[in-house]
Amino acid sequence: MEDELEDRVLYQTYLSFIKILSRFTSSVPFDTPVSYLWKMVRLYFLRSEVLVFTLGVVIFLMYLQTIELWSRTLLSRLSQAMNPMSVQRMKFLESSEADKQSWELKGTLSAAYAIKGRRMHMEDRFIINEDINSTGISLFAIFDGHGGEFAANYAKDHLIQNLFNKIIELNAFKDGKTISTPIKESPEEPKPKDHENSISVERKTSFKKSASTADDTSKKEITDPDLLAQISKSKIITREVRPSKPVINVSIPLSSYLDKGKINFGKLLTDEVLAADRLLVEAAKRSMNVAGTTALIAIMEGNHLIVANVGDSRGVMCDSRGNAIPVSFDHKPQQVREQKRIEAAGGYIAFNGVWRVAGILATSRAMGDYPLKDKKFVIADPDILTFNLDDHKPMFLVLASDGLWDTFSNEEAVKFIKERLDEPDYGAKSLTLQAYYRGSVDNITVLVINFLQNRISSAAISQ
Incomplete structure (x- = not known):
């Protein structure tokens, strides 16, 4: 219930x-x-x-x-x-495309390695010229282009060729000799008779193939759409080509570059960089090409090192104690000296990811960049630093585009190369690839000059 x-x-x-x-x-x-x-x-x-x-x-x-x-x-x-040849052709095309991702050059005492990295195009260029024409003078350079390849190609072909010729002329002039005909020899292609002084070239592909000259700028226009868009938005920068006076090449007497019987490489580098920049700007205006490039040039004669820098490529030297010694300093818009100069010219700097001139260019000095050069917001005047190698007894010198320095400090790069100096390319390739693995989004070029190898060679000769 x-x-x-x-x-x-x-x-x-x-x-x-x-x-x-x-x-x-x-x-x-x-x-x-x-x-x-x-x-x-x-x-x-x-x-x-x-x-x-x-x-x-x-x-x-x-x-x-x-x-x-x-x-x-x-x-x-x-x-x-059914068609094995097509497979071989496909593999060849794949390997050719892969070859275009990297470049390398090996000298007797130096080596360079460059990769396109995560960029669509390769705009870095580099030069290795050891013992030019048996003068005992060596020339090294790195050009980091932006807005296209035109400016970097122009600097590599014209500026370096002019320096090459002037060094030979000055070396002969100081010894009381004269050269009646202009030197046409290419710095990368020594004459057969100088075979013992030529550098062995081992490259995936040649930068020479993509070179542009002032004569064909009207045929090949290389521009950067993003850069053009930024210039169009700027209120004070236009792409208008203003009538300018024709560039007159002033012949500077060779004697003005001699100081107590020695070549004044600082004056030579300054004059040649500014002269090449004037011609580059005129050539760029004719084709409405807004490209520009940094320039890092090192000249070695005996125990003297002379470095000219325009822009934010950088050089660092490792002394006998393993310390990192800067041989150049970046030109950045936010630096007090650069900011004052830009504002005095009527320009400004703005933060757009990084500090930029007129919100456009991340370096305050460069060759080319005619829209900014016309306003004198950007200049091409190089900073010159001179070093007596006997004071530092360096182990090696690293020259690199900012693709490396975006991920490496001076000290980190020196430590990295010091542990790999016994590699065939003195660690240039390893450092380049390591910068890529660390996330660098730019083209990366590393050039290493091994001073220890030079000492070993000199010791062997004396014995």
């Missing part, structure tokens, strides 16, 4: 609950959009036959996709089997 009474109580409670719930639900209007949509979904889409049909369609589509992939694989294998 007690059990039956309990069941009845529970049953009555249940009925009371249902009645209360029904009254509550009956008071809620079912003509709202949400309730109507739910009703349609429940009546038409959640039915068992609809669900089964939808599942069948999904399985059928997956089956078709699998069949398509399988058929493509089969056809490609059949074509390879």
Whole structure:
């Protein structure tokens, strides 16, 4: 009896609950959009036959996709089997494309390695010229282009060739000799008679192939859409080509570059960089080319090192104690000296990811960049630093584009190379690739000059 009474109580409670719930639900209007949509979904889409049909369609589509992939694989294998030459050609094209990702150059005492990295185009250029024409003078350079390859190519071809010729002329002049005909020899292609002084070249592809000259700028216009867009937005920068006086090449007497019987490389580098920049700007204006480039040039004669820097490529030397000695300093818009100069010219700097001149260029000095050069917001005047190597007894020197310095400090780069100086390229390749692995998004070029190798060679000769 007690059990039956309990069941009845529970049953009555249940009925009371249902009645209360029904009254509550009956008071809620079912003509709202949400309730109507739910009703349609429940009546038409959640039915068992609809669900089964939808599942069948999904399985059928997956089956078709699998069949398509399988058929493509089969056809490609059949074509390879029927035409093996096409496979070899495809592999050749793949290897050629891979070859364009890196460049390397090996000298007797120096080596360079460069990669395109995560950029669409390679705009870095580098030069290794050891013992120019048996003068005992060596020339090294790195050019980091921006806005296109035109400016870097121009500097590599024209500035370096002019320096090459002037060094030979000055070396002969100080010894009382004269050179009647201009030197046409290319710095990278020594004459056969100087084979013993030539450097062994081992490159994935030649920078020379992509070189542009002032004569064909009207045929090949290299511009950067992003840079052009920024220039168009700027209120004070335009791409208008203003009439300018023709550039007159002033012949500077060779004697002005001699100081107590020695070549004044600082004056030579300054004059040649500024002269090349004037010609570059005029050539760029003719083709409306806004490209520019940094320039880091090092000249070695005996125990003297002379470094000229324009922009934010950088050089660092490792002394006998393993300390990092800067041989150049970056030209950045936020530096007090540079900011004052830019503002005095009527310009400004703005933060756009990094500090930029007029919100456009991340370096305050460069060759080219004619829209900014016309306003004198950007200049090409190089900073010259001279070092007596006997004071530092260096182990090696590293010259690199800012693609390296975006991920490495001077001290880190010196430590890294010091541990790999016994590699065939003196650690240049390892350092370049390590900068890429660390996340550098720029082109990366590293040039290493091994002074220890020079000492070993000199010791062997004396013995």
